[in-house]
Amino acid sequence: MSTHAHPAVEATIEADPDVPTVRIVREFDAPRELVYRAHVEPELVKQWLGPDSIGMEIDVWDMRTGGEYRYTATRDGEEIAHFYGSVHRVTPNERIVQTFGFEEMPDAVSLDTLVFHELPDGRTRLEGLSVVYDFESRAGMLASGMEVGVQEGYAALDRLLASLQGKADGA
Template sequence: MKTRNPTRIEADPDLPVIRIIREFDAPRERVFRAWTDPELFVRWIGPRSIDTTVDVWDARTGGEWRYTARDGSGSFEMGFWGSFHEVRAPERLVQTFSFEGAPDGVSLEAMAFEALDDDRCRIVATSVVESIELRDQIVASGMDVGVVEGYEKLDALLESEA
């Protein structure tokens, strides 16, 4: 699927940081809601081959979250969890992020939701991990497929909710 809004994934060579930048053809209030409303979140997060269920979701400053991703065949199941450090609608979301495959590999993710002209929005997501080696493992893991396909699913969701 070709999108008019490409996803940029950047890894600073000198820092254990991953930055993801993407524009959406929807107002930032709707994009922010898609990140914080569990019923919307499960409809777009991750690659097309994965279904997501929310186990815990308390999208407020100091709240926690946990979801499970599964493929249709039952051969893949992975849990993800974290805390909502700051939820400031519609402009900022800061959370921790861990997954079962690397329980010692927590990251801190800060997302800025920037309002653009014509009721559009840009997100800038910055993730900080413990080391450059861990950052390189994450980037090499295929995470780009899940991010890009997830954002394409989010495009379709935002268009259908317009």
């Protein structure tokens, strides 16, 4: 099993040696409802998702059961990647189940489940599990820069959550 773990501020990324899955776990210093909002509200998602060097143009972001999403990653004003998926089940503040597709790697579609766990002291643990068809597809996912995108994106999410909490506290 390959594991990337640093201090608690970084996500743990695990690739199961027996099943073509990737599991990502990360804790946030913010309440579960706020972490959930940052995943379903497009104006918030644009502020944190992906690596720092990539921008995001959202075409559709309908995070409800039966919804869909489609967005384009940009760098220096140029389109570099296209992502899309179907939203299968949303349980507000608890779980999102969706597909995740990458037009540039059409065979690497995953089924992703995100679970938002409420922790003591207003903290949240986010657990994500991605299941792909085969090990080759998973290897492509991992080689695509996913780890950088996850780590940098979640660091940006930390900053966004702190900012949102500051506004809520009247700071």
